Amino acid sequence: MPDEDQLFLIDSPQDDAPAGLTPWRVLVVDDDEEVHRATDYAFRRALVLGRPMVLVHTYSGAETRALLAHDRDFALVLLDVVMEDAQAGLDLVAFIRNDCQMQATRIILRTGQPGSAPELPIIEAYDINDYRTKSELTQTRLITAVTAALRSFDQIRMIAESRRGLELIVRSSADLMERHAMLSFAEGVLTQLAALLGLPRDGLVCVHRGEEKRGERPDTFYVISAGGQLADYLSCTLDKLADAAVRAAVTEALRQRQHQFGASSTVLYLSAEGHEAAVYMLAHEPLAPLDRQLVEVFATNLSAYFGNVHLIGELNRLAFLDGLTGLGNRVQFVKDVEAQVEGQSAEAGGQGSPQALLLLDVKRFSELNNGLGHDVGNAYLNAIAQGLRASFSAETRVARLSGDVFGLVGPVAELGPEQSRLLFESGVQAGEHRLPVAFAAGYYALQGHQGPGLAALRRANIALARARLSAQAQLVVFDPTMETQTAGRLALLRALRAAIQAQHLEVWYQPQLALQDGRLVGLEALMRWPDGAGGMVATPDVFVPLAEQAGLIGELGLWVLHRAAEDWLQLQGLRGAPPRISVNVSLPQFRSGELQSQVTEVLARHALPAGTLELEITESIAMDDPALVVSTLTTLRAQGARVALDDFGTGYSSLSQLRTLPIDVLKIDRAFVSQIGDRHGDAFVETVVALGQRIGAEIVAEGVETAAQAEFLRAQACHTAQGWLYAKAMPLAELKAWMATRI
Known part of the structure; x- marks a missing residue:
């Protein structure tokens, strides 16, 4: 899907x-x-x-x-x-x-x-x-x-x-807030002072402490604005000023960190938020007392503005840079993509190299971050960021778009699927740890793209989402059909929410039978979404993951638990009623923290005997967050619930991990049952049955469709089977009729 x-x-x-x-x-x-x-x-x-x-x-x-x-x-x-x-x-x-x-x-x-x-x-x-x-x-x-x-x-x-x-305070400096760059701010200071005191522009100089982020030394002062014959010294250090008097007066103001009022000059000292500057004014006579007061007020005002200019400059910098890695952020990346899209359109005649967009999502970063701590997590992201920057030429722009997602836009020759698969083969060093790096990647070629850069980014993002959910694909290349499917999926989400509110979903049941004597020993509760015309709106493998992603699975899961318990109680008055009922639970239900209380509520409200309710989990759920799953299941098992492990052999668990799971039932996936009759298929089923016997678990085979499969499983001492050979999943009324035919 x-x-x-x-x-x-x-x-x-x-x-x-x-x-x-x-x-x-x-x-x-x-x-x-x-x-x-x-x-x-x-x-x-x-x-x-x-x-x-x-x-x-x-x-x-x-x-x-x-x-x-x-x-x-x-x-x-x-x-x-x-x-x-x-x-x-x-x-x-x-x-x-x-x-x-x-x-x-x-x-x-x-x-x-x-x-x-x-x-x-x-x-x-x-x-x-x-x-x-x-x-x-x-x-x-x-x-x-x-x-x-x-x-x-x-x-x-x-x-x-x-x-x-x-x-x-100072009306005359009202325009300074519009001067966001430090050089423009300095120019505005000199202009306002010249106008305020009636001084010539060629007698003013502004210097500023250097900043590393601008490639300057923080222990050095630089001329950032000057008039007249001193204009040639712009961007020079203070010690390079040819006028010794200017140099000495400014140096003294910076040393004392206060204004200097002399007979032929005035130096204003400006300081705000750790930043320093000084403004030198040449005058032919000392400032009059009134002018001096005015200049002091003006300087106080300037210091406040000075801090704001730095704040605005920092905001502008942060607006386009990621604070952790120093890469461009999402805003900058959108601008880079826009530039490449416009460039591709201008070069449509064949000039220039084709460009591509690549989004990389670091797999399992949250687990690493939670397990090793945020310091290691930050070092890990920084190492990846520096590695990405070093792996590509200046033609490829690299950005960090969110917590663990990086974006790259540049030549196809650098960002092609084959090249991207080779990134970080040896992992990265994060503090004391050498850590592996794996990505889910979405790829979109910009050649022939129509529309704004945001549309290109959205298409790469759609491909990335596919890669995230794929168990096999590390990189997915965008296909135009994906965009249509995206809209359809959102429409399905709306319909699902409406169906839940209107109680249009149903619970159907598939019988589980003992292979030795054919007794009905259990039921598996399965959600269905009927369309009212004899068909289905969507299959569970489509709408259940959608409910999980949209935050609906908690509400839906609790409803299924209650409905299954109610229906099981209805069956107990019939002959041959099953002793237990199995309900599937998902990882979001565990992570919500509410599953334990919900199951406890269901067991108590319906007075279900111990061993009646069976919670079925998949192998991938068990391994995704093993500590949480094991802790929750251990508690629920102690309260009388049983635990079944579904899809065994299709995930990535080890036998040591399997040993820690508190399970009562081990289910053989239908994919392996269908291979019975093949030498390798027979061997795998034999191994699973033997493993289940060794750990004391009941063995249930899913998807049994032929008598030969049932006979093979019976010979291997498999306890229970379910599948179309016996019955399909059916609503409660049909299940009752089916049970009646077995009497």
């Missing part, structure tokens, strides 16, 4: 928000009720930057306008692009910015319709924080985008408040 990053993959619930914190107010605008529910679920207990969230919901542009007429106190708007019409979202952006004057409020656009992305000029013109398709928004990615937007909102509001206060 095709898959992709679904809307809001659900992580484990977070703790309740601390009391007394002012919440973030977020406006969710979307005409799709499903999106509102999913957004509520994603932020059900989330803290963003240490503060809880309050979501306000509207369902159309008109309703939103009516709300904003009297309530505009929102830090963020999550806004659907297409509602009443294709322009509804963008029209609402214009209303928010122009009519409501909500300049600080951040806006994230979302859409579920491919091709509805706004053009970049529109995004820039309306100050839109981010644009995402709903299909690419996992819970982690949504929270990441919202966190970045709220951090930006907080910083913008802080800067705005600071600016308003400073404008009251």
Whole structure:
């Protein structure tokens, strides 16, 4: 079944928000009720930057306008692009910015319709924080985008408040906040001072302590603005200034860390947040007392602005760089992809090399991070980042897009599937540990791509999602059919939620029979989704994983447990009733922390005898989080539940791991039963039966379809079988009729 990053993959619930914190107010605008529910679920207990969230919901542009007429106190708007019409979202952006004057409020656009992305000029013109398709928004990615937007909102509001206060002190420097680069800031300082004191521009010099991130020495001061004959010394160090008087006066101000007022010059000392600068002003006479007071106030104002300029510069840097690895972040990567897409279009005539997009998801990073600690996890990511940067030429741009996902865009010759499979064959060194590196990878060739860079990134992301879910494929190349399947999968998710609410899903039962005498010894409860016309909407291997990813499996799993218990009790009045019933459970049910209490509730409410309820897990579940699974099953087994291990031999467990599992039943997968009659198939079944006997487990064979298979299993002393040879899965009423025919 095709898959992709679904809307809001659900992580484990977070703790309740601390009391007394002012919440973030977020406006969710979307005409799709499903999106509102999913957004509520994603932020059900989330803290963003240490503060809880309050979501306000509207369902159309008109309703939103009516709300904003009297309530505009929102830090963020999550806004659907297409509602009443294709322009509804963008029209609402214009209303928010122009009519409501909500300049600080951040806006994230979302859409579920491919091709509805706004053009970049529109995004820039309306100050839109981010644009995402709903299909690419996992819970982690949504929270990441919202966190970045709220951090930006907080910083913008802080800067705005600071600016308003400073404008009251010195009106003449009001334009300095618009000068975000340090060089422009310095130029603005000199211009304002010259105007303020009536001094010539050629008598002013501004110096600034060097910064390593700009390739400068932090123990050296550099000339960053100067006029007249000293303009030739721009970017030079202070000690290279030819004018000894200027050099001495500035040096003394920096040494004493205070203003210097002399007979023929004044030096203002500026300091903020660990940054230092000095402004030299040449004058033919000492400053008058009034001018001196004015300049001191102006200097105080400048110091505050000086810190803000550095803050803005740092924000600009962080806006495009990943703080941990120093690589570009998602914002920078989108810009890089856009540039490559535009370049490919310009070179459509055959000039230049073909470009490709590659997304890499580090496998099992969360396990490593939790097992070895965050310091090792960070060192591991840093080692991967530096390795990626060293593995490619400057033509390939490398970025860290999220916690354990890296993006690369560059020549196909460097990023081709064969080349990417060779990355990190020997692992990486993270502190004292030599650790292996394995990726799930999504690949998309940009040649012939139509549309914006975000569309290219979405297609690579769809391919990556396939690779994540594939047990065999490390790298998946995007195919156009995947995009259509993505939309279909989201539609199926909506239908599944509606079916659960309307109780349209059913539980069917497949009999399990003793091979020696044909007695009905058990039932396996299986979920079904009938379409009402004799068919099925989707098979369990399609809708069960979808329910897991959408956070529905906890509710669905508890319903199946109760229904199975109720139906089993109904059968006990019939002759030949089965002594037990088996229910499948999934890894998200274990990780929710609620499975143990749910099973305990079911056993108590229905007064099920010990050994009646059997919990069936797959081998992959048991090995994915063994400590959690073993602990939970051990407790439930002590309360009277049985444990069955399904699909044995299809996963990757070792015999030592199998030995630690508290199991009562070992099931032979239908794939191996179907090979009975083949020499290797016979040998494998014999081995599994012998293994089950050695560990004291009952053996159940699945998918028995022929008398020859049943006879072989009986000869091997296999206890129980289920399959079409005996009966298919059936609803309760049919099961009762089937049991009646056996009397």
